[in-house]
Amino acid sequence: MDQQKPKDYLGVREIAKLAHVSPSTVSRVINYPERTSDDVRERVNRIIEEYHYVPNQMAKNLFSKSSNSLAVFINNLTNPFYALLLQELGQLAFQEQYNLLICNTQHNRNQEQDYLSYCQSVRTKGIISIDNHPTNIYGNLHSSMKLVSLDGKVDSVHYSSVTSNHYQGINMLMNHLVDLGHRKIAYAADNSNLHAGKLRRQAYQQLVGWHHNLPYRVDYVADFECSIRAGKDIIEYYMHLPDPPTAILCANDSMAIGVLMYAQHIGLKVPEDLSITGFDGLNEDFSYPRLTTVMQDYKKIARLLFDDVVDPKRADHVHHEVVDVSLLVGETTGPAKKQVYLP
Amino acid sequence: MDQQKPKDYLGVREIAKLAHVSPSTVSRVINYPERTSDDVRERVNRIIEEYHYVPNQMAKNLFSKSSNSLAVFINNLTNPFYALLLQELGQLAFQEQYNLLICNTQHNRNQEQDYLSYCQSVRTKGIISIDNHPTNIYGNLHSSMKLVSLDGKVDSVHYSSVTSNHYQGINMLMNHLVDLGHRKIAYAADNSNLHAGKLRRQAYQQLVGWHHNLPYRVDYVADFECSIRAGKDIIEYYMHLPDPPTAILCANDSMAIGVLMYAQHIGLKVPEDLSITGFDGLNEDFSYPRLTTVMQDYKKIARLLFDDVVDPKRADHVHHEVVDVSLLVGETTGPAKKQVYLP
DNA sequence: TTGAAAGCGTTACCAA
DNA sequence: TTGGTAACGCTTTCAA
Numbered sequence: 001m002d003q004q005k006p007k008d009y010l011g012v013r014e015i016a017k018l019a020h021v022s023p024s025t026v027s028r029v030i031n032y033p034e035r036t037s038d039d040v041r042e043r044v045n046r047i048i049e050e051y052h053y054v055p056n057q058m059a060k061n062l063f064s065k066s067s068n069s070l071a072v073f074i075n076n077l078t079n080p081f082y083a084l085l086l087q088e089l090g091q092l093a094f095q096e097q098y099n100l101l102i103c104n105t106q107h108n109r110n111q112e113q114d115y116l117s118y119c120q121s122v123r124t125k126g127i128i129s130i131d132n133h134p135t136n137i138y139g140n141l142h143s144s145m146k147l148v149s150l151d152g153k154v155d156s157v158h159y160s161s162v163t164s165n166h167y168q169g170i171n172m173l174m175n176h177l178v179d180l181g182h183r184k185i186a187y188a189a190d191n192s193n194l195h196a197g198k199l200r201r202q203a204y205q206q207l208v209g210w211h212h213n214l215p216y217r218v219d220y221v222a223d224f225e226c227s228i229r230a231g232k233d234i235i236e237y238y239m240h241l242p243d244p245p246t247a248i249l250c251a252n253d254s255m256a257i258g259v260l261m262y263a264q265h266i267g268l269k270v271p272e273d274l275s276i277t278g279f280d281g282l283n284e285d286f287s288y289p290r291l292t293t294v295m296q297d298y299k300k301i302a303r304l305l306f307d308d309v310v311d312p313k314r315a316d317h318v319h320h321e322v323v324d325v326s327l328l329v330g331e332t333t334g335p336a337k338k339q340v341y342l343p
Numbered sequence: 344m345d346q347q348k349p350k351d352y353l354g355v356r357e358i359a360k361l362a363h364v365s366p367s368t369v370s371r372v373i374n375y376p377e378r379t380s381d382d383v384r385e386r387v388n389r390i391i392e393e394y395h396y397v398p399n400q401m402a403k404n405l406f407s408k409s410s411n412s413l414a415v416f417i418n419n420l421t422n423p424f425y426a427l428l429l430q431e432l433g434q435l436a437f438q439e440q441y442n443l444l445i446c447n448t449q450h451n452r453n454q455e456q457d458y459l460s461y462c463q464s465v466r467t468k469g470i471i472s473i474d475n476h477p478t479n480i481y482g483n484l485h486s487s488m489k490l491v492s493l494d495g496k497v498d499s500v501h502y503s504s505v506t507s508n509h510y511q512g513i514n515m516l517m518n519h520l521v522d523l524g525h526r527k528i529a530y531a532a533d534n535s536n537l538h539a540g541k542l543r544r545q546a547y548q549q550l551v552g553w554h555h556n557l558p559y560r561v562d563y564v565a566d567f568e569c570s571i572r573a574g575k576d577i578i579e580y581y582m583h584l585p586d587p588p589t590a591i592l593c594a595n596d597s598m599a600i601g602v603l604m605y606a607q608h609i610g611l612k613v614p615e616d617l618s619i620t621g622f623d624g625l626n627e628d629f630s631y632p633r634l635t636t637v638m639q640d641y642k643k644i645a646r647l648l649f650d651d652v653v654d655p656k657r658a659d660h661v662h663h664e665v666v667d668v669s670l671l672v673g674e675t676t677g678p679a680k681k682q683v684y685l686p
Numbered sequence: 687t688t689g690a691a692a693g694c695g696t697t698a699c700c701a702a
Numbered sequence: 703t704t705g706g707t708a709a710c711g712c713t714t715t716c717a718a
Contacts, residue, residue, distance in 0.1 A: 008408075009466065009485060011695055022705045027697055037703060052483045057464035058410055059695035061401040062710050065352075077430045078423060087420045090447045094454065099461075102445050104433045111437065118442075121400035123352065140395045142352060228600075231631050257571075257604075262631045264607035288574050288605045354711055365689045370713055380687060402711035405694050 010053050019047045030055065067122040069099035070309055073115065074130045075107050080254070081280045081296065082130055085150075088302035089128065098125070098310065105132065107193075113137050120145070126309030131194050146315050148308040150301065151196040160308045160319040162301055166196060166279075169294035170203035170249065171211070172327040173277045176292070177247045178212055181336040182275060185214065186245035188234045188255055190226035197226070197251050200279060204249060220245060224255065231258025235266070239274075246275065246336040253278035257287050260332060271334030281328050290330035297323050353396050362390045373398065410465040412442040413652055416458065417473045418450050423597070424623045424639065425473055428493075431645035432471065441468070441653065448475065450536075456480050463488070469652030474537050489658045491651040493644065494539040503651045503662045505644055509539060509622075512637035513546035513592065514554070515670040516620045519635070520590045521555055524679040525618060528557065529588035531577045531598055533569035540569070540594050543622060547592060563588060567598065574601025578609070582617075589618065589679040596621035600630050603675060614677030624671050633673035640666050 012023040019026065021040060029036050029044040036044075047053070061067045070093060074082055086102070093100040101124065103115035116137060119127060126146030127138075133152050138159075141147065147159035154161045177185055187204040190197045201221065209216040219241055224230040234255065238245055250256035256278030260270055268274050270289065281295025304321050307314045355366040362369065364383060372379050372387040379387075390396070404410045413436060417425055429445070436443040444467065446458035459480060462470060469489030470481075476495050481502075484490065490502035497504045520528050530547040533540045544564065552559040562584055567573040577598065581588055593599035599621030603613055611617050613632065624638030647664050650657045 009695095012697095013695080023695090024697080024705060024707095025703090028704085031697080035703075040703080052485075054460065054463040054485075056405075056466070056695050057461070058401060058404040058408075058466070059710090060464075060697080062399075062405045062694090062712085063696050063698090065401075065710070067401055077420075077426050077433070080421060080423070083420050083426050087447055090420070090445065091449070094447075094457070100445065102433065102443065104430055104437075106434075114437070117397065118400070120397040121403075123399070123401070142395075142397075228630050229633075257600075258631055261600075261604055261607065264604065265613075265632060270608075287571050288601055289608060290572075352711095355713095356711080366711090367689060367691095367713080368687090371688085374713080378687075383687080399711050402694090403713080405696085405711085406713055408694070 009056065010051055011056065015047055015051065015053050019044045065123065067099060067124065068097065069101055069122060069124050071101040071103050071119045071124050071127045072130060073103045073105055073112065073127060073132055075105055075132060077104055080282050084282060085298050085302055088298055089306060092302060092306045128305045128309060131196055133195065146309045148305055150305060151199070154320045157318060162304045162308065162321045162323060164296045164301065165322050165325050166199040167203040169279060169325040170200055171207055173249055173294060174207055174212055176327060176329065176333060177275060180333060182247045183214055184243065184245040185247045185249060186220040186238050188248055188250045188259065189221060189223045190251040190255060191223035192226040200251055226252065226255060228254050228258035228261065230255050231262035234259050235262045248274065249277050251279060253280040253282055253286060253291060253293055256291055256293065260287065270332050272337060275333040277333060289332055292330040292333040293328050295326045295328050297325065352399065353394055358390055358394065358396050362387045408466065410442060410467065411440065412444055412465060412467050414444040414446050414462045414467050414470045415473060416446045416448055416455065416470060416475055418448055418475060420447055423625050427625060428641050428645055431641055432649060435645060435649045439653070471648045471652060474539055476538065489652045491648055493648060497663045500661060505647045505651065505664045505666060507639045507644065508665050508668050509542040510546040512622060512668040513543055514550055516592055516637060517550055517555055519670060519672065519676060520618060523676060525590045526557055527586065527588040528590045528592060529563040529581050531591055531593045531602070532564060532566045533594040533598060534566035535569040543594055569595065569598060571597050571601035571604065573598050574605035577602050578605045590676070591617065592620050594622060596623045596625055596629060596634060596636055599634055599636065603630065613675050615680060618676040620676060632675055635673040635676040636671050638669045638671050640668065
């Protein structure tokens with residue numbers, strides 16, 4: 001009936017006609033208002049308001065040869081630490097008028113390749129690759145496109161990297177536990193293929209015998225699902241060892257929460273019977289009792305990643321930054337009082 | 344020294360010249376290869392490969408008058424349910440070749456307005472507004488731009504909505520608890536201003552006296568922080584009431600996990616001493632012991648939101664969909680055996 | 687099957 | 703201070 005087909009958007013030309021000026025004047029009113037006379041500016045602005053004129057960004061992009069965008073390649077949005085980081089990156093991008101493309105690769109190479117093509121086709125300024133080894137598919141990027149990796153390889157001459165000091169974090173946790181009298185410290189690794197996880201596990205393995213002179217036990221390192229539910233498996237595995245640990249370092253906060261929950265569920269007192277630590281330090285109000293964990297400086301990490309891509313002072317050279325972490329002593333670690341055995 | 348300034352990207356014209364054909368032929372090889380002769384197609388493709396030519400999407404966008412994009416307005420990426428939903432929307436967008444703009448508004452009206460302008464300037468197909476009442480700033484959207492709200496108002500004639508059946512979910516939980524013999528069922532509401540939370544609270548209030556004929560108690564509904572740590576406050580509040588509940592409905596899974604953790608921490612047995620339920624049903628492996636909760640059908644929700652914006656069959660009319668939820672009986676609910684009092 | 691030319695909406699240059 | 707014109711890189715129509 002009265003179905004009016006969606007009218008086209010107005011363009012500078014229409015606005016110009018309505019305001020009785022030329023298109024270039026409309027453009028000038030928008031972009032350089034100080035170079036226009038008061039009455040022309042006022043007239044044009046009134047028309048713009050009245051007709052809700054919104055300049056076409058696609059035309060601007062074409063002209064400027066840039067979509068002013070950054071891409072974040074991320075495997076999994078549901079990892080809480082990365083979600084927080086992404087949020088922070090979004091804020092930086094917003095503040096500096098960049099468009100942030102979220103490329104959720106889901107560990108799928110084809111999808112990654114497709115996203116990459118898209119990024120190239122819109123002349124993205126750069127790619128922030130989160131916990132994802134840039135592989136050969138990144139080989140033919142245009143020279144103007146920067147690449148920076150979080151928690152990935154740190155030795156490339158082709159792209160920059162930012163890495164939390166996982167080694168320092170594990171060391172802080174171990175010092176803390178050793179100071180509390182612990183000698184039997186196990187490490188619950190996560191089996192999801194995250195590189196950050198591998199770095200933490202390596203750190204544990206290097207530190208245990210070498211720095212802290214603790215007995216090295218093969219059975220004190222094992223892989224588990226990266227989830228809260230893994231807590232059961234972790235407790236059952238470690239606490240049924242012939243010589244169970246008095247403390248368990250978990251690869252991340254989720255696993256630590258799981259361990260904490262299951263420990264309490266079966267009647268273990270934390271920290272009296274067992275000390276538990278996490279890694280990530282998402283925010284203060286994450287668990288009860290408060291987890292002893294390592295805080296990653298996500299604001300600094302986001303800033304470095306962002307600048308490595310867009311700040312010309314940084315983006316021109318390849319950097320490999322390591323970001324300090326800090327220990328957050330909570331209520332899940334305490335003196336190693338006694339040895340606890342499960343039946 | 345040998346600092347070569349970043350060369351420009353190649354265009355159709357350069358490729359055309361290198362392949363000794365015209366620009367239109369290059370375009371045709373890419374978009375309608377069947378309308379080209381074998382040798383021309385082969386020649387052009389070889390050059391494209393060799394020089395890593397990537398067509399400029401910005402020019403395509405300008406020509407097609409569309410950036411083929413959708414926007415998601417979301418308050419907070421760290422809410423795990425919304426993160427999951429966002430991931431699902433990302434997959435749909437990817438599959439159907441849409442570009443998903445993530446507009447993380449952080450409850451900031453100015454930021455929301457800025458994002459909105461951007462969306463208009465790229466002629467976004469539509470906006471998916473997550474738990475966020477579209478306000479008057481959405482008043483002047485171009486008629487071709489769709490708007491759909493998740494868990495927002497459901498009575499607008501201007502935009503569509505999708506809502507989980509929160510009422511049904513709360514009802515299922517209450518039926519389950521009443522069947523187990525519970526009569527004293529409290530509700531821990533969340534004080535973050537989420538509309539989904541308000542709907543759940545309303546449902547509880549309507550159901551308690553009316554449908555289940557339970558004693559109505561003002562002190563059985565209270566607001567708490569939407570976090571795991573709130574568990575302590577929730578337990579301390581409810582379990583110190585003169586007549587404590589035997590079951591606590593929590594507004595979402597995070598709060599329920601917190602209640603579970605704190606209950607176990609102070610020695611309450613779950614579910615023997617206290618039954619606990621959540622809401623969201625993020626995924627199976629979220630807690631130990633497994634939480635009794637309500638699963639929202641995030642895949643269906645994502646599909647509806649997506650189609651309301653892009654599928655012409657749906658997008659042409661305003662829809663208000665309510666999506667069924669399902670009860671997930673876990674291990675945190677059990678018979679109401681005895682009354683527990685805290686000292 | 688191929689090529690020439692116009693046009694998408696904007697901005698920038700230069701002339702008035 | 704203002705307006706005409708060309709250009710951004712692509713696709714598409716139309717003519718060859």
